[in-house]
Each structure stands twice: as C-alpha cells, then as structure tokens.
Amino acid sequence: MSLLELVDIDLAFGRNRVVRKLSLCLEEGEIGCLLGPSGCGKTTVLRCIAGFEPVAAGEIRLDGQVVSGHGKHLPPERRRIGMVFQDYALFPHLSVAENIGFGLRGLNATQKRERVAELLRIVGLADQGNKYPHEMSGGQQQRVALARALAPRPHLLLLDEPFSNLDVELRERLSHEVRDIIKATRTTAILVTHDQNEAFAVADEIGIMNEGRIQQWDTPYNLYHRPANRFVADFIGQGVFLPGHVVNDEQVEVELGRLNSAIPAECGIGCSECARNCPVEVLLRPDDIVHDDASDLKAEVVHKAFRGADILYTLRLASGARVLSLVPSHHNHAIGEKIGIRLDVDHVVTFHENSDDAAHAQQDQRLTQPVQ
Known part of the structure; x- marks a missing residue:
C-alpha cells in the first residue's frame, strides 16, 4: 500500500x-x-x-x-x-x-x-x-x-x-x-x-x-x-528537434542519419491516419551528437560554452538547422570551424508534427546507417 x-x-x-x-x-x-x-x-x-x-x-x-x-x-x-x-x-x-x-x-x-x-x-x-x-x-x-x-x-x-x-x-x-x-x-x-x-x-x-x-x-x-x-522533453535537460520522416516500421530518417527504432503503429506502415514517410520531429540531446574527427559528416561551430571538463557546442548543419554537442574540453574548436560529428542515439524519441505526445521513447538501439 x-x-x-x-x-x-x-x-x-x-x-x-x-x-x-x-x-x-x-x-x-x-x-x-x-x-x-x-x-x-x-x-x-x-x-x-x-x-x-x-x-x-x-x-x-x-x-x-x-x-x-x-x-x-x-x-x-x-x-x-x-x-x-x-x-x-x-x-x-x-x-x-x-x-x-x-x-x-x-x-x-x-x-x-x-x-x-x-x-x-x-x-x-x-x-x-x-x-x-x-x-x-x-x-x-x-x-x-x-x-x-x-x-x-x-x-x-x-x-x-x-x-x-x-x-x-x-x-x-x-x-x-x-x-x-x-x-x-x-x-x-x-x-x-x-x-x-x-x-x-x-x-x-x-x-x-x-x-x-x-x-x-x-x-x-x-x-x-x-x-x-x-x-517534458523541453523542460528536462537540453536538446533540439530535427525534422525527419518515417522510413518504415523500424526506422526514422533525419538530416544526420537513419535511426533504428520501433515506430508505433500510428506512424508506420498500416496506419490509418498517415502513410509511410509521415513527418515527425526527432529529439536529439547533446550526448547524442558525438565529436568524431574521422567522420565525413561535418558541422560548423556557431557557439561554445566552456564547462570545465566539457564544452557545449552549438553546431550548424548543412541545412542551417542547429544541434547541440557535449564534447570533452580538450577538443577546443574555434567559432566558424567545421568539425566531424556522428550520431550515437540510444533512445529514439519522436513527436508527430502538430502533436505534443511522444510517438516513441522505448528502444535502446544505435544509429547504424548514416545518410550518404
């Protein structure tokens, strides 16, 4: 009791x-x-x-x-x-x-x-x-x-x-x-x-x-x-929403890559309200964006906040959209510099356009296929 x-x-x-x-x-x-x-x-x-x-x-x-x-x-x-x-x-x-x-x-x-x-x-x-x-x-x-x-x-x-x-x-x-x-x-x-x-x-x-x-x-x-x-997504922690679309029942695609996830029925194949490729917005946290010098995917540093052990970078993507990345502070990059990044997403959280409810926040799967 x-x-x-x-x-x-x-x-x-x-x-x-x-x-x-x-x-x-x-x-x-x-x-x-x-x-x-x-x-x-x-x-x-x-x-x-x-x-x-x-x-x-x-x-x-x-x-x-x-x-x-x-x-x-x-x-x-x-x-x-x-x-x-x-x-x-x-x-x-x-x-x-x-x-x-x-x-x-x-x-x-x-x-x-x-x-x-x-x-x-x-x-x-x-x-x-x-x-x-x-x-x-x-x-x-x-x-x-x-x-x-x-x-x-x-x-x-x-x-x-x-x-x-x-x-x-x-x-x-x-x-x-x-x-x-x-x-x-x-x-x-x-x-x-x-x-x-x-x-x-x-x-x-x-x-x-x-x-x-x-x-x-x-x-x-x-x-x-x-x-x-x-x-809740906005209030807790930091993050940004990137537009994306449903590829199939298990994948969502955003500008930075294709995310593996178990998309709920209302967003996937067979949904009575929306077809495949229905638009969603994907929540990305600063720890989802990993600095990787070896990556071919680049983003421009537009702001940086030094936090001692880490630096919180605001990065501009090719489309003009911005994301956040939390990077160890020995990676000290200048404003305007382009750095390599990759996604490392454990929890895929999507929202329908024009909806406040999370469409998915359950799977613990990694990004496996970057957009070419």
Whole structure:
C-alpha cells in the first residue's frame, strides 16, 4: 500500500484553477519530487498534502487514511507531517538543540535530549547544539531545519524549495547530503523545486508539472531519455528537434542519419491516419551528437560554452538547422570551424508534427546507417 496517494485532486482560487485532476502515489521510504516552472501549482499541491489548503475535489490519503476530500479535512497538526521551508523558519532566540527539540511531545527530558543528540549526529552537527542560528552558515541552518522536521518521526516529510537561498556549489553538495539523511532515517519525503539538478540529486521519482497537472511521473532516467510529451522533453535537460520522416516500421530518417527504432503503429506502415514517410520531429540531446574527427559528416561551430571538463557546442548543419554537442574540453574548436560529428542515439524519441505526445521513447538501439 502506498504511504501517500493523491487521487484526482482539484483546487481553485476564485476562477483560477491551480490544480487539475492531479494524481500520484508514493511508496514508503521513497523520495518524490514535484518539479516545474514557477506558477505551475507544485507548492499548492504541497500545501494541500500538509493540510494548509482544502481540496475542492478528489482525495488525499496518508497511510491508507483519507485526510482530505469528500467533506473531510484533517488539520495539519494531526497529519504527522514534517516540513522544511525555503527560509528555514528557525527560532532565533533558541539554540540549535532547542530548535530541534521544539516539536517533540510526550517525551521526558532524558528521551528528548537523546533524540536531539541523535538528530544532531545524523545531520553532522554533533558538537553544534549550543550554538544559535545566526552563528551558523546557511547550509548548517538548513540541516538544523531538516533535523527539527525529522525529530517527531513524521509519516511524511515535505520540503518546499529548501535550497533556493544557497549558492550553487553549496546547493549541489547539500542536496546529496539531504538525500543521504532522509534515506538513513527511512523517511518518506516529497521535494518541491524548479531546479532539475536538485530534483535529480534528491528524488527517486519526479513528477513534471505544468498548468496544475503532472505531465509525467517517472524516474530521472526515463524523464530524460523517454519523455512522455514535448513539454517534458523541453523542460528536462537540453536538446533540439530535427525534422525527419518515417522510413518504415523500424526506422526514422533525419538530416544526420537513419535511426533504428520501433515506430508505433500510428506512424508506420498500416496506419490509418498517415502513410509511410509521415513527418515527425526527432529529439536529439547533446550526448547524442558525438565529436568524431574521422567522420565525413561535418558541422560548423556557431557557439561554445566552456564547462570545465566539457564544452557545449552549438553546431550548424548543412541545412542551417542547429544541434547541440557535449564534447570533452580538450577538443577546443574555434567559432566558424567545421568539425566531424556522428550520431550515437540510444533512445529514439519522436513527436508527430502538430502533436505534443511522444510517438516513441522505448528502444535502446544505435544509429547504424548514416545518410550518404
């Protein structure tokens, strides 16, 4: 049984429908994430789960119990949910240890002291309990906030943009630390963020949200390589769409070559709506375009972004179309230079022209026949 279930929940503020028939399931011990652009409704969903907002339709179940929906609304303090906020919300007049122990109820002084000491050790602040929040760095304050939320052993932990106030380097390091802490305590959690790097670092499964709906709930790997629709393909990672056409049931051809794939029936031979050679658009990621000096296929460097170990090249093809290629940085080419490239595509992802749905994102096959 799932620890958390959202079933077709709706929420509107006046005429503004913020959440639309949204459903998700989260198993015990898993870390989920709601990822999407600002205004997509992800924080509102978190507030509904926490009990701060009543749902207009649908229901929310926590550990099998309906906590919202069908005329029932369990108040936040009875849901056993911990929250970590964007601004940490630590009490400045309390020490670190007092902050962590603030929400503990029903324990005697010894039990409370032992639980606080345990959390301080888990978050790597064992010798910092007597300090005050203003004496600690942003990353340390975030770990204190996490420890405070975990102290009462909640059913579910909610994290609302927890790293947004930190610099990039600290954000990346702390996101890995937070995942390790949540996993070590066997806590079920949901993170809300607009930063896909944070989502990938922390979550087991991610829901891509847009306009109040989850577009795809999946693993980070599948979101990148097997996007369900064009919005997910555009939002996750980087990539470009090249026009192509269906050659047969198993091949799609683009300017750079012929891709082997299992094209679905609506795009292949025997389709009632489109014949062979029906036009599609093919998603190509920077790691699909490989720099190869020995290749006869050339592309012109029109832009380059140095990233330390890699350079992200924007390349212009003979047709004028542009693609991206991620190349080890010792291959340092000048703007205007033509370099050899080849395709190395594991996942063929195509979209019908005038359609948002992915036609195919399942096969793990390589490009075998370049266009001559």
